[in-house]
Amino acid sequence: MEIPKNYNPEKTEEKIYSRWEKSGFFNPDTCIKKGKTSTKSPHFSIILPPPNVTGVLHTGHAMGITVEDILIRFYRMRGYRTLWLPGTDHAAIATQSKVESIIQKKEKKNRHDLGREEFLKRVNEFANESHDTIVSQVKKLGASVDWSREAYTLDKKRNIAVNTAFKILYDLGLIYRKIRIVNWDPKGQTTVSDDEVDYKEEEGMLYTFYYDKNFPIPIATTRPETKLGDTAVAVNPKDKRYEKYIGKVFQVNFLGEKLSIKIVGDEVVDKDFGTGALGVTPAHSHTDWEIAERHDLEVKQVINEYAKIDIPDSKLSNMKTKDARNFIVEKLKEKNLLIKEEPIKQSVARAERTSGVIEPLPKLQWFVDVNKEFPFPHSSLSFVEKNEKVTLKKLMQLAIKGKHITITPSRFEKTYFHWIDNLRDWCISRQIWFGHRIPAWYKNEEIFVGENPPEKSGWEQDPDTLDTWFSSALWTFSTLGWPEKTEDLKNYHPTTVLNTGYDILFFWVARMILMTTTVFGDVPFKQVYIHGLVRDEKGRKMSKSLGNSLDPIEVAKQYGTDALRMSLIIGAAPGNDTRMPESKMKAQKHFANKVWNASRFVLSVLPEEKEDLGKIINSEISLIKKDALCVKKFESHIKEVTKEIESLRLYMAAEKVYHYFWHTFADVIIEERKDRIYSGDKEDSLSAVSTIYRLLTDQLKIIHPFMPFLTEELWSLLPSYEENLLIVEKWPHNQ
RNA sequence: GGACGGUUAGCUCAGUUGGCUAGAGCACCUCGCUUACAUCGAGGGGGUCGUAGGUUCGAGUCCUACACCGUCCACCA
Numbered sequence: 071m072e073i074p075k076n077y078n079p080e081k082t083e084e085k086i087y088s089r090w091e092k093s094g095f096f097n098p099d100t101c102i103k104k105g106k107t108s109t110k111s112p113h114f115s116i117i118l119p120p121p122n123v124t125g126v127l128h129t130g131h132a133m134g135i136t137v138e139d140i141l142i143r144f145y146r147m148r149g150y151r152t153l154w155l156p157g158t159d160h161a162a163i164a165t166q167s168k169v170e171s172i173i174q175k176k177e178k179k180n181r182h183d184l185g186r187e188e189f190l191k192r193v194n195e196f197a198n199e200s201h202d203t204i205v206s207q208v209k210k211l212g213a214s215v216d217w218s219r220e221a222y223t224l225d226k227k228r229n230i231a232v233n234t235a236f237k238i239l240y241d242l243g244l245i246y247r248k249i250r251i252v253n254w255d256p257k258g259q260t261t262v263s264d265d266e267v268d269y270k271e272e273e274g275m276l277y278t279f280y281y282d283k284n285f286p287i288p289i290a291t292t293r294p295e296t297k298l299g300d301t302a303v304a305v306n307p308k309d310k311r312y313e314k315y316i317g318k319v320f321q322v323n324f325l326g327e328k329l330s331i332k333i334v335g336d337e338v339v340d341k342d343f344g345t346g347a348l349g350v351t352p353a354h355s356h357t358d359w360e361i362a363e364r365h366d367l368e369v370k371q372v373i374n375e376y377a378k379i380d381i382p383d384s385k386l387s388n389m390k391t392k393d394a395r396n397f398i399v400e401k402l403k404e405k406n407l408l409i410k411e412e413p414i415k416q417s418v419a420r421a422e423r424t425s426g427v428i429e430p431l432p433k434l435q436w437f438v439d440v441n442k443e444f445p446f447p448h449s450s451l452s453f454v455e456k457n458e459k460v461t462l463k464k465l466m467q468l469a470i471k472g473k474h475i476t477i478t479p480s481r482f483e484k485t486y487f488h489w490i491d492n493l494r495d496w497c498i499s500r501q502i503w504f505g506h507r508i509p510a511w512y513k514n515e516e517i518f519v520g521e522n523p524p525e526k527s528g529w530e531q532d533p534d535t536l537d538t539w540f541s542s543a544l545w546t547f548s549t550l551g552w553p554e555k556t557e558d559l560k561n562y563h564p565t566t567v568l569n570t571g572y573d574i575l576f577f578w579v580a581r582m583i584l585m586t587t588t589v590f591g592d593v594p595f596k597q598v599y600i601h602g603l604v605r606d607e608k609g610r611k612m613s614k615s616l617g618n619s620l621d622p623i624e625v626a627k628q629y630g631t632d633a634l635r636m637s638l639i640i641g642a643a644p645g646n647d648t649r650m651p652e653s654k655m656k657a658q659k660h661f662a663n664k665v666w667n668a669s670r671f672v673l674s675v676l677p678e679e680k681e682d683l684g685k686i687i688n689s690e691i692s693l694i695k696k697d698a699l700c701v702k703k704f705e706s707h708i709k710e711v712t713k714e715i716e717s718l719r720l721y722m723a724a725e726k727v728y729h730y731f732w733h734t735f736a737d738v739i740i741e742e743r744k745d746r747i748y749s750g751d752k753e754d755s756l757s758a759v760s761t762i763y764r765l766l767t768d769q770l771k772i773i774h775p776f777m778p779f780l781t782e783e784l785w786s787l788l789p790s791y792e793e794n795l796l797i798v799e800k801w802p803h804n805q
Numbered sequence: 806g807g808a809c810g811g812u813u814a815g816c817u818c819a820g821u822u823g824g825c826u827a828g829a830g831c832a833c834c835u836c837g838c839u840u841a842c843a844u845c846g847a848g849g850g851g852g853u854c855g856u857a858g859g860u861u862c863g864a865g866u867c868c869u870a871c872a873c874c875g876u877c878c879a880c881c882a
Contacts, residue, residue: 484808576878643819
């Protein structure tokens with residue numbers, strides 16, 4: 071048999087993947103049917119974090135997929151009932167704004183020009199294309215996901231799940247509709263949640279001024295234009311300078327606009343910042359909104375959804391905020407009301423998807439109440455009893471505190487708790503079209519929540535859609551068929567491991583815990599494995615704008631998928647960022663070739679004589695002492711690797727597997743036996759060959775999760791091969 | 806302002822509960838195309854483990870402070 075001198079991933083990978091697909095072993099049902107596992111075996115399940123249908127996969131996805139595939143293949147070989155369920159995420163705002171900008175560029179039209187129906191058609195076309203690309207990329211990476219169970223966050227079944235979950239939360243009183251201050255993105259023309267806002271330090275100007283000559287307290291602000299909406303001035307109650315004014319109301323004339331300003335005392339005001347007096351603009355600042363709630367102040371909106379001044383009968387009306395600011399500053403100067411102008415660093419809030427500057431506005435929206443106490447509706451959760459009073463925040467805390475879910479590495483637990491402590495109600499309604507339409511109907515003053523309106527006519531559905539994370543939060547159980555009571559839910563939920571980058575710990579992990587415990591009555595997963603971000607050679611975050619992003623598919627083509635996978639894993643401790651220099655991928659490509667050639671050598675020294683060959687294949691040769699010892703030492707290597715994977719130290723396992731194969735097996739064990747193999751002493755020779763054959767085959771098994779293509783291909787070259795795929799071989803020395 | 810992470814060979818990083826004469830890959834130097842592999846083999850140089858203290862028989866590993874780099878959260882109007 072002629073085996074080429076070098077390993078050729080390009081010729082191998084596609085062939086091997088379709089062999090796996092045909093075998094059906096990605097699907098646990100097939101594994102059960104074919105006796106590779108049984109209904110009594112413990113389950114091991116992972117839900118693939120669904121990639122956004124906004125384009126293509128990046129290295130971060132490749133990292134996640136590699137981690138998950140290693141675990142899945144490992145546990146599958148160990149005889150677990152193993153399910154890895156794939157899917158994609160509609161990613162509401164991200165996808166819609168992407169398609170909007172494409173259409174804008176190509177056709178100079180916006181979504182309103184097209185209309186809701188036509189626009190959604192376009193977005194769906196784009197999403198479909200993107201989906202197909204993603205699927206082929208996931209396959210290229212070698213992911214052994216069960217395609218027969220594939221899901222989409224915006225498909226019919228998931229829509230039912232979303233509507234059901236919404237109703238459950240609404241009935242529990244955890245979802246409410248109210249006018250509250252929200253993060254408004256004037257560019258995307260929608261609200262966004264607190265977590266979708268990015269803050270960036272920018273140079274600003276702090277202006278100190280008086281509203282008018284008769285007002286006793288100077289105030290400081292970076293946004294003079296919002297001061298048109300002031301209804302109070304807040305001072306620290308302990309501030310001797312202003313004590314005497316607290317409770318008084320002043321009628322002021324602020325550059326021609328009439329304001330009624332009440333002086334209130336509030337602890338949040340810092341005596342030492344600015345003048346120690348804060349002009350309260352309830353409608354256009356989160357902090358001020360909260361002050362207003364505490365003191366029952368009037369809310370006066372002066373900026374509209376287009377970030378323009380909106381005051382009836384005012385000369386400022388329809389002015390952009392920036393222009394209004396300049397205008398006001400000029401006027402203050404003219405009237406001698408401006409005391410000071412000083413440059414200051416301030417953090418500017420921008421929407422993460424559109425980078426529009428966030429304008430806080432009061433709006434009628436849907437929210438999830440994270441602090442409201444409610445009787446817990448399930449009896450299935452080990453750490454909360456049925457009807458026990460809890461809050462969503464508390465549920466999220468208890469799950470981690472009680473170790474019902476563990477996070478690896480554990481230091482992220484602190485970050486998680488800190489986030490919960492600062493969590494405010496979650497605004498879930500979006501004014502975009504692409505997404506799950508809110509299952510709420512209105513008629514006059516009435517609200518009805520449900521998938522369909524009550525029979526009587528005249529009900530109008532809410533035009534808004536839900537935050538994309540609402541549907542993602544249901545992902546572990548919606549993918550398994552909920553709200554139907556399916557076998558899959560019984561068999562594979564809670565999922566075993568959730569793998570993700572730390573950048574979406576809050577967006578996703580926390581909300582899954584919130585949603586799954588409350589709506590489904592279970593934890594979504596047992597363990598969270600947090601991987602680091604992949605950076606470029608210089609340690610920079612990979613991004614499109616920097617042009618330094620690495621296309622994992624290109625890398626896979628150049629070095630082979632197996633080499634890419636090894637490069638992603640080695641040196642990447644959980645939660646730590648990792649770099650991907652060329653040299654690393656090259657080294658792993660060489661390793662693949664090393665495995666290839668060592669295997670080639672072992673195969674070349676196998677005896678031609680059938681009986682001897684049979685004995686070697688079945689490990690029936692009695693080994694001489696030296697060889698037996700060698701095998702024994704090797705077994706402890708297997709144990710080590712097994713333990714590392716079980717403990718989620720994949721980087722360690724990968725390194726050990728690499729090092730042992732090359733520097734112990736190839737450099738020492740094989741080399742030491744060459745003379746014996748060619749010596750002519752048959753017994754000695756057979757013992758030597760049998761040893762290296764055994765070590766090779768077992769090593770193909772333990773390397774398989776890391777380098778599945780290479781090892782599966784080599785496996786098929788073994789004399790014992792009779793269509794018995796490596797993917798379902800028994801893990802060696804499995805306890 | 807709060808929290809977290811990093812600081813170990815030229816580069817990228819390991820070093821799990823303190824015992825290591827401090828490791829790997831790449832790079833570098835010398836030799837070798839030996840019938841698995843030159844995508845290789847044999848050998849070699851190179852580190853006071855960020856700084857300053859402390860605990861200990863013993864510290865890269867634990868404690869305290871500081872410095873620099875990075876990240877997250879909050880936010881001052």
